Amino acid sequence: MISKVCSKCGEEKELEKFVKDKTRKNGRRGICRKCTTLKSIKWNKNNPEKVKVYRELPFNRARKNAREKERWKKNPEKYRERKKVWAKNDREGLANSYICRLIFEAFQVRFSEITPERIQNKREQVMVFRALKSLKEAINE
Numbered sequence: 648m649i650s651k652v653c654s655k656c657g658e659e660k661e662l663e664k665f666v667k668d669k670t671r672k673n674g675r676r677g678i679c680r681k682c683t684t685l686k687s688i689k690w691n692k693n694n695p696e697k698v699k700v701y702r703e704l705p706f707n708r709a710r711k712n713a714r715e716k717e718r719w720k721k722n723p724e725k726y727r728e729r730k731k732v733w734a735k736n737d738r739e740g741l742a743n744s745y746i747c748r749l750i751f752e753a754f755q756v757r758f759s760e761i762t763p764e765r766i767q768n769k770r771e772q773v774m775v776f777r778a779l780k781s782l783k784e785a786i787n788e
């Protein structure tokens with residue numbers, strides 16, 4: 648049995664207990680699976696905003712939606728209506744998912760390049776744009 652010592656908890660464990668990593672010499676990460684999980688739980692706790700953004704990225708949303716789509720395949724009419732309502736709510740409420748989509752459409756960036764700051768900047772931009780638009784409409788009336 649080939650084993651390895653975890654650099655975090657210091658326990659000696661079999662190689663299977665380490666996540667594969669091709670960039671490493673021995674093909675495994677330095678910390679064990681258990682420590683990796685604990686680390687990510689801790690990170691999620693300390694970065695709730697980033698987790699929220701990450702969850703709402705189109706890539707993750709699509710995965711979630713795929714499951715729901717399967718459920719609603721039998722009832723396409725209902726699904727179409729719900730989708731319309733969601734899109735409207737996202738647009739009006741300037742939800743992260745809506746802002747993310749705007750950024751994707753405008754810059755064709757990778758999801759890792761979308762930061763909470765970037766989303767906030769874009770949101771403010773859209774708010775200014777909307778305010779100007781309603782001002783223009785008020786003047787024209």
Ligand SMILES: [Zn+2]
Pocket residue numbers: 653654655656657658678679680681682
């Ligand atoms: Zn460990």
